[in-house]
Every structure is written in C-alpha cells, then in structure tokens.
Amino acid sequence: MSKLYGPCDTPGSTGIAYCEPTLFERSTPGRVGCSLGAPDVPAPAQPPTELRRAADAAWPEVSEVEAMRHFVRLSQYNYNIEDGLYPLGSCTMKYNPKINEDLCRLAGFANAHPADEHQGLLQLIYELQRDLAEIAGMDAVTCQPAAGAHGELTGMLLIRAYHEARGENHRNKVIIPDTAHGTNPASAAICNYQVVPVASNEQGILDPEAVAAACDENLAGIMITNPNTLGLFESNIEQVAKIVHEHGGLVYYDGANLNAIMGITRPGDFGADVLHYNLHKTFSTPHGGGGPGAGPVGVKEHLAPFLPAPIVVRDGDGYKLDNDRPQSIGRMRAWHGNVGVLIRAYAYIREMGAAGLRKASEMAVLNANYIRAALQDLYHLPHPVPCMHEVVFTEKDLPNEIATMDVAKRLMDYGFHPPTVYFPLVVKGALMIEPTETFEPEALDGFINALRKIHAEAQADPDLLHHAPHHAFAKRVDEVYAARNLKLTADME
C-alpha cells in the first residue's frame, strides 16, 4: 500500500492522531478538486513555445475533501497559543485578542485597493505611526518593513544613508554585543558593514569600557538588543549610547523586546537613534506560519529624511502618501506593507491604551520573575538577579547527564510547548522561558509544577527524559539522522 491513511499505531495520549502523507504522496493522476465552467471569453494568446515548460508542473492532484482533510489533520499536529502556555523565549508568543481579527476583516479595510488613497486606512496608518513613535520616544515611523529582520535591514540602510549624506563613507564598523539577537550581525553584514563583536560582562550586560575599546573613527554604529537575550536590562545603555555618539556612530536599538518596557521607559529617551518594533510580538499580532509580520522602524529627527518613501502625512483635514522625499533610501515593501497586521496592532494599542500597555509590560516581567523565583532552587540560573520579560536557565547541575533538550521534550508530555533551547549562545545549554502577560496564574503554576516534576524524574528515572516525549504524536526525533538523510517525497524535476 503506497499511501498511509487512518489512525497511526502510535497515537497521542488523547484523541485520534493520523499519519498524514504529503499532498504529493496523496496525488492521484487526473483527480481534481474543482470544476470550472467553459470559458466565455476568447482564450488569451499563449506565450511562445520556447518560454513554456516542457512538461506540466507536478502539482498534487487531489479532490476537495482530500485537500481539506489533509490540512485539518496537519493543523491537529500543531500546538498553538490557544492550546496553552507557549513559553518560547525571544519569540513573545502572547495570546492575540480576537477582536483584532474582527477589525482587520471590516469590509472597508479588507476590500480596500492599495492604489486608492483610502482615507480611513491612511488615517489608521498615520495614527499607528504616531502611536509607535510616542511609545518608543522617536520622531518619525515607517510602517513598510514586513518583519523584524526587515526592519533591521531598513534601519541599517538608514544609518548608511546618514553617514553617506555627511560624506563619511569610511565608517564601516558596527559593534554587536554577544547578547544581541542573532539576526543583528546578518543585517549589518548585508549592508556591507564589518561586525565587531563585544562580549557582555559577568553580570550578562554590556560594559561601557568594552564598548569604548571597540570604538574608533570607522565606527558606523552599534546594534543593541535591550532587554538583551539573557532577559536582562542593559542598565548602562545611556552611557553606551553616549560613547557611541561621541565617536560619531549611531545607536540601532533592536526593539524586539519592547514588550518588557512599554509605558515604563523609552529607547528614544536613552540614546536610540533608530529602532524597529515587532508588531507580531509586542503588539499582539499573529506569528502564524512564519508571517506575515510587521517590523515598523522609528527614527529620531536626524534620520527622518532618509525613511522609505512614501510615508503617510497629514493633508489638510485628510491624509496622503508623501513620495517627495529626495533623500529616501527608497521603497522597502510594496504598497503599505502588511496592512492587515498594522490594523490588528492599531486595534490592540487602542484597546489597551497607555495604562493598559504599561500593565502588559509589568505583567510580562512579573510572570517571568514568578517562574524564575519558583524554579531557581532546581534549575541553574546563570545570572541570579531579577529578569525582565524572559528568564534563562541552563542545563548545568541537572542530574544523570540530563540535557536541555531532554527537559524540553519531556515538557511536551505535560502538555506544554517547549521553551526556546540552546539560545542565547552565551550560556551553555540555555532554556529560555518567556511566559508573556497573557497567561493566568494557574497556567504558570501548571508549567512550574511540570518542570519541578521533570527535575524529580531526572533524578529517579533519567531514561524517561532521554526518550521523551512519550505522549506526543511523534516520539523522540533523531534530528541528526534527519538532517543528514533528507527524505524527498516530491519529484522536483
């Protein structure tokens, strides 16, 4: 039998788990999922023969019901934020209020054509630009970038444009601390900057002296993630920014962790020249399927002339797109960026208000510290101080050669998504937990109890952990074998 259908012989602990082949494996020649009427307009001219493919594309051929079952079954493999705690550190998997979904589906928004200067939509983008600027203490914002790393690229292009406009093309170095987000070095390198790594100190934060030592006349700037990937606030940030500015460099602030400081402090008030916001983290828009996201970029006045064109500006009582920006780095994204995401984020900010955003940050930090305090007697804490919105434990001191991965896999048996593992790289065997503000105390206690039980199991029955998960759809996956031996199910010719 060439196709696998029906319940697996190794079901999960609850419900029915199906073995689902890929759509390509399900394909049956000639089977179709829709019936189209005969065309009632003349057939369009065909492209020249030499431009056509020799054979038809090998699309899977399935019926509608097969396609439907396929995707529903795949969705059942998934663990999502509506299932429970999703403590993936650095990713900020907070619950996304469903009213945001209703609002972005309003017919006026959903059916708007991007070529129309749709006043309602322009007003929304204008007000979102304004609100984001206020939250981070910046002067101007572009909503074009489609994700965090795209925002980083935009920001670094702005820094490059700024130096070039001042005739300082020789500036080719960007300092990046070892506690920065992993995408920072790539964003700097893609803008043709040389990355200068700087190590954090024993407290897990940056020393102003270390930054000063890395500064010279070729400094273009620094990329700093704050709170950093150890979940610690860079308390020397003001001094670091001052040193960078004294050397003629600019401060790029990776705002991916802005969810820890909303309404409490503002990057623009402690030295940031440019930053990006992750709307899909801080402002509660979905991460689903790797996107779409949105990574708006905020700048201080001196970088505003270089922002991507167009941006939305006031025009009398209305709004318009301003394309007359001669120093702009150019367009970063078609039309207005990922508009649906912008609408959700705007709805979230309006729902929450200033006090609500501050409360969200306070609760995110409180929840992370609740977990820290409840587990630090069992799990090694490399920096035993209060954390911000996420807490990093390590595998050090775990009994019986239990590794971070074993703990993460065993958590699945208790019904939790594993936290981020082996990141940040500055600590060995990191277990990076970010609960977010959107889980009730009972959920946090459940998670804490699971990790405490797992620690007891590690002592009493280590093999239970070494072979976990036992109740998940897929048992322990041999990642090494999988990476070394790819199994291609589609004929890619």
Added chain:
Amino acid sequence: MNVPQDLRYTKDHEWVKVEGDVAVMGISDYAQDALGDIVFLELPDVGSTFGAGDAIGVVESVKAVSDIYCAVSGEVVETNEALVDAPETVNGDPYVGGWMVKIKMSDPAELDALMDAAAYEKYLAEETE
C-alpha cells in the same frame, strides 16, 4: 578533552598542523563536542585566498551554525571533500580524518600568534570554568 601536543590552536578552537609551508587545519575536540553532531560542512574553493581570522567555511550541527576561521593567511591548496558526505567524521576523528583545509602560508610568522597545546589547555580551562 583530547589536545594533541604537536598542534597549534586558535581562540576560536581551530587546530593547525604545520607540514613544510602548508598549514593543515581543522576544529578541535572541544569544538566538535560543543557543537554536537555535525550535519553539514561548507569548505572553501581550492585556489581562494584568505587572511588570518577570515571566515573560511561553515560547520553546522543540530544546535548551531558556526563559521570556521582561517588560522593563518594564505591560499587554499586542498580541502577534505570526503567530509561533505561524511561530516560525522569531524565528531569521531577531529584531528586526523576530520582535517578540513590545507593552506599554503603566505606569512608563516603568523604561527607564532597561535597557542601551543599547553596554552590551549589553559585557555579551555578558563573558558569552561
């Protein structure tokens, strides 16, 4: 950790074995252990030239992707193509079968900047404390 006495080492955990004017390079036992099971390797083209400290290749494990840094300046004269199909060799045999590149040195004096086995062992002790 196995630290052969006859090799020199970089702070990024590459080892160098000198054979006349050619430096044979790989990654140390400590490096392979820290990376975990290696699943993919990218080696430079023969004939390309690198400065000391330049990224010369990539090693990927299930945990992380890391650059391999060139220990000394020079031209790549040979690479260990067998590793591309059997990257696990680096885990099992980092110092012999797991060699990665051979570099014709342009400035052998750069070898003096590398650590000998005793210095590298001390460095590892500090790193892992």
